[in-house]
């Protein structure tokens with residue numbers, strides 16, 4: 001990998017495996033899996049996480065490099081801000097249901113059929129930064145929430161360890177129906193910094 005990187009202007013870590021280690025780096029990480037940023041030194045590294053990552057985001061990152069001859073603005077996790085600066089929750093079409101306190105409680109209940117918010121099914125959209133609520137996957141066909149499943153937060157570092165998936169989050173500390181995503185983001189950010 002170091003030999004291949006030697007002449008590179010910058011390195012794009014494509015997908016969650018390359019960006020943050022993904023599932024094989026999850027605790028207890030028996031193989032010692034690690035992201036590219038922990039293998040290569042001295043080169044700009046652009047993380048484009050997602051499991052799977054989204055083609056349009058990769059294309060946009062490469063086009064930026066070729067057009068402007070410099071790496072795009074990155075966030076604290078090395079992700080292009082153009083695609084990772086907003087929470088999934090901020091662009092989710094189910095957000096009005098969240099704000100109104102209308103939630104799916106089991107995957108087969110009437111509220112699931114109505115398309116209510118998946119927060120209580122473990123949706124991690126409020127703490128996940130990704131443009132997929134806008135771009136979707138497969139040429140704009142769909143994305144997990146549109147298919148009736150909550151976001152699992154795959155573009156966040158250590159997402160596999162951070163879970164919980166499929167768990168009822170009603171008692172998540174500091175949350176309430178009237179709590180906004182901004183407050184959630186600030187609270188989670190403070191915990192992360194700590």
Ligand code: SF4
Nearest residue numbers: 092095117118123125
């Ligand atoms: S919690 Fe999930 S399903 Fe509900 S509005 Fe936020 S992103 Fe959408």
